[in-house]
Amino acid sequence: MSGSSPEPSPQPQRPSSPQQPSASQPQPRPPAAASAELDEQAALERFRALLRIPTISRLEVDAVEWQNFDDFVATVEQLYPALHAGLERELVAGHTLLFRWRGLDDTGAASVLMAHYDVVAATDEGWEHQPFSAELTGSGSGRVLWGRGTLDDKGSVVSILEAVERAVAAGFTPAHDVYLLFGHDEETHGTGAETAARLLRERGVEIGLVLDEGGAVVEGVIPTVERPIAVVGVSEKGTTSFSLTVEQSGGHASTPPRVTASDRLARAIVRLNTHPFPARLNSVTETMIRTVGAHARNPLRFVFVRARFFRPLLVAVFGRLGVDTAAMVRTTTAVTQLSGGLAANALPERVQATVNVRIAIGSSVKATKARLARIIDDPAVQIGVLSSGEPARVSHMNGPRWELLKAAIEAGYPDAVVTPYVQTGATDSRQFSPVSRSVYRFSPFEMTGEERSTLHAKNERMRVQTWFTGIRFFDGLLRNL
Known part of the structure; x- marks a missing residue:
């Protein structure tokens, strides 16, 4: 439980599969295109299963239903077996998930892909579809998935899980270490990400690219600009x-x-x-x-x-x-x-x-x-x-890591104008700002103004097609880390 949990063990769980490459015996890196084909329906059902678990974080820690968080962690392990076989996993501050994906070269800067799986409270009152029922409406490219956490922020959590699961299953190994960090209390105290960031600093991990929730692909923000805009928080x-x-x-x-x-x-x-x-x-x-x-x-x-x-x-x-x-x-x-x-x-x-x-x-x-x-x-x-929380240090708005992120966005949204901006909301990524100038905040989904208005409100929902695009965004990003 956050705030009262003992410090995590310094030794994370190691992958048990003998088929996975070790740091001492690096394997040839597969070509960039090595990836299993996305089974969209199966991925969507996994997403719905995780949305149905009401991982509601509360300011009063004693009021949190921790069994739901335990169920979420157990369900992730069940749904993503290749990821759990190929990556090292540990629980930080009780319920925050921290995975290490060892790269072919364990020297140099590691990347951190972040998201949080806790959600704000929701009751059935006023919702068109119950907030934890993960209802699907529409058909074809017009399908919509309803539920608390679709946009904030299980959509990102499960997109990352899907991309990594397929990459590991295809035998892919990143060039350098990649950490996956899924916080359990971002909406309240942020102790999970804070503890994980401190843990990595204590272990001497050099941090490079950090990507967390934040901006999205939006329209109508700037007058007379008709192209979609991908806003990336650099602070x-x-x-x-x-x-x-x-x-x-x-x-x-x-x-x-x-x-x-x-x-x-x-x-x-x-x-x-x-x-x-x-x-x-x-x-x-x-x-x-x-x-x-x-x-x-x-x-x-x-x-x-x-x-x-x-x-x-x-x-x-x-x-x-x-x-x-x-x-x-x-x-x-x-x-x-x-x-x-x-x-x-x-x-x-x-x-x-x-x-x-x-x-x-x-x-x-x-x-x-x-x-x-x-x-x-x-x-x-x-x-x-x-x-108290000070403004985050401004990250680089050019250079190799910015260009890497920009290219991944443009691959999924070729019409979008990619631009830096200042994130107005707080994210767990601020814990890494003191140690990296490549901390970025971007959720790889298209969001209309109406959809953005459902964040922390009734009728939160996401278009299914943009969620699939988000998975492919992480596919492309991972292949180049």
């Missing part, structure tokens, strides 16, 4: 939760003071909403605008490709296009929790709000807290830090 905003607390004398609600504790807290929240953080165009977003803007229609194309000279205009435009683009250019704040009095006729003596802040790259937790204090401008409102 992510810091995720920090602040508390705003007001404590003062209570009393009977029939004789309230001029300003109650609730009034002070409400005023602080209003000030946050009416004084947003300043918008700025960072280097990553500027690169994204130039890259994607080259495919826009004039006159916007003229402006986009000269982003450096039109910074003030672009900052203003991105701040108004929509919530996605507005979040790209500033630190954002959102009040997510409120607590106050215990009775309807009593003045609360302590009221509190939780403010979830996504800190833009170039800023920090310390600077953000100082600005919050200046905006609120009320010493009676105490500002505390509930959880």
